[in-house]
Amino acid sequence: MKRTYITQMPDKAGAFLRASRIIAEVGGNITRVSYNKAVDVHMLFIEVSADAEQLDTISERLNEIGCMMNDRAPGQTILVEFRLPNVTSAMLPVLELIDSFHFNITYISAQENDTDFLNIKIGLYIQDPGKTKEFLDSAANLCALKILNYDKSQKILDNTVFYLSFANQVSSTLRLGRDATDLLIADSNRIMQHLDERNEAPYKTFSYIGRFAEMLHSFEGSAFCAKVHRRSLANGFTLHMIEPPCGSNTYILEKNAHLLFIDCGFACFKAEMLEILHGLFPDFDAMEKSIVLTHPDIDHCGLLSLFERVYVSEDGRLNFAFENNSLPDFREQNKLHAPYCRISKLLTKYTPPDMDTLRLIERTREKEDAPVSPLGTLYFQGLTLDVFEGNGGHAKGEVVLVDEKNRLVYSGDIVVNIRGFSKEQAAFNALAPYLMTSVNLDSALATEERVYLQNKFSPKAYTYCCGHGALLEPAT
Structure with a gap:
């Protein structure tokens, strides 16, 4: 098994050597190392392959030499603009005040503006956020100041503790625990490393992940603006x-107080979806309901706990078997997709379905050598x-x-x-293609599927109930 150690190393070369010796002595094998000074001058990621007992021993010994960051409080980063007289040594009292509070300066920018004043922007990393108000009150006695908002993708305000500040912001937004925060940091680093190899700006990675978290949060409760x-x-x-x-569209076929769902969206919006479902079906809890999955991506299968029968293909069943046994699912077996998928599961509170609820769609038709081939038949209340x-x-x-009767194609x-x-x-939907490099496991095959399906079931004759977006209706 593998574990990623998130370490704080003031002397990268020497500290890494000590850590490497410990890992070798215990019998572990280093499988990945990531360090990027442009992002964080102290944070070093070491992925190790070993058995569980060895990994626990490595954790203890790295902690003994002060490498592990697990117990370090994340603190916060703020950007303050100070308005100072444009005279010699005007900046010294501000710098002396910052020093007296033992804050780290992470960013500084100042320039003249053809006035008698100088506006200086200073980024501060504050280990104890409780001291922030006291500092600002003291600084206000020295000069006029204001707290600025900033875009992390444009300004590097904290290159010594960036991962901690980033993860703390996301964790606070979505109320994540410490273990979840560590996983978020490790997988964010993996995405950054993949994109860095493609010469992408590393901070863009964190900006996109931050947007992912912020958007999930922004749609909670009454802000869940679903179209029905x-x-x-x-x-x-x-x-x-x-x-x-x-998240994915949810389609529901209804007849005789029976419901058949096709896909069901993100797990984190369970309360919002249940409110809609109870509005559509007042007796929802007592109704017979099943679901068919177009595919096992988590934005399509977050609410499977609501169903006693979940219809899946053989590969879909195998995907969930991997997850239930704490093994990488099919997406996670792709190294470019794995970090984003794990982050998505973490941030959307996804849990795999109970294997006992899965019903295999039986093969009743001969498989064809085609991008989309016949599998079998499902029946629902005579349909x-x-x-x-x-x-x-x-x-x-x-x-x-x-559904030939109604000329409908549920295409996922x-x-x-x-x-x-x-x-x-x-x-x-613009976030995933960047963070995964592609939403498809194989884009060429995906194109073949789409073209073949639309040739077989022409959009001029069939309505497409797509996985995302409005119904694709035949032109009239």
Whole structure:
């Protein structure tokens, strides 16, 4: 098994040598090292492969030599603008005050502006946030000042404790515990390392992850601006569609007090979704309900705990078996996708479904050598749904449902309606392609799937119920 140690090393070369000796003595194997002075001059990430007992011993010994950062409080970083007379030594009283509080200066910028005053911006890392007010009160007696907001993707305000400040901000926003915060730091570093190899600016990584967390938080409660649609189908069926600001669409077929869901969105919006569902179906808790997953990405399967029957393909079942056994799922087996996927699970409070609830979509048709091939059939209250499986271009375990009676195609993410995104969906869906480098496991195969599916079921004749975005209706 592997574990990532997040270490604080004032002398990178010497400290890394000591840490390496400890790991070798215990019998561990270093599989990854990451250090980027432009981001954090002290933070060093060491990934080690060993058995559980060896990993625990390594933790203890690294802690003994003061390398582990686990017990260090994250503190906070603030940016203050001081308005000083443009005269000799005017800056000294401010610097002396900062020194008396033992704050670290992480950023400083000053320039003349053709007036009698000099505006100086100073970034401060404050280990004990409780001292912030006392410092600002004292500074206000020296000169006029103001606290500035700042964009971390544009200004490097803290290059000694950046990871801690970044993780503290995200953890505070989403109320994460200490263990979750450490995992967030480690996987954020992995994404940065991958993107750094592509010559991407490292701070853009943290800006995007920060936006991911902020957007999840911003849609909580009454701000969950989901669009809800209803359509009458043949033979007394009703189709309901819930289109959330982020996460997958949820489709619900209703007849005779029975419900069949197709996908169900992020786990973190369970309360918001339940409020909508109870509004649509007052007897929701007592109703018979099942769900079919178009694929096992977590933005499509966060609410599986609500269902006693979850229909999946064989690869979908295997994906959840990996997760239930604490093994990397199919996405996480891709090194470019793994860090983002783990962060997404962490921030959206995802848990894998109980394996006892899974129902395999049985193969009743001969597999074809095609990007999308027949798999089997599902029946719901007299309605026939033809099931096709994709070739894994977007995600392993993906299926498509076709309702020939009503000319509907439930395509999952093989076809998404990008032009039909709301402003919120467009902003949120722009994050994953950057942080994962691509939302597809194999973009060439994904393109083949989409083209083949739309040739087989023409958008001129079928309505596409896409994984994201509005319904894709035939042109009239």
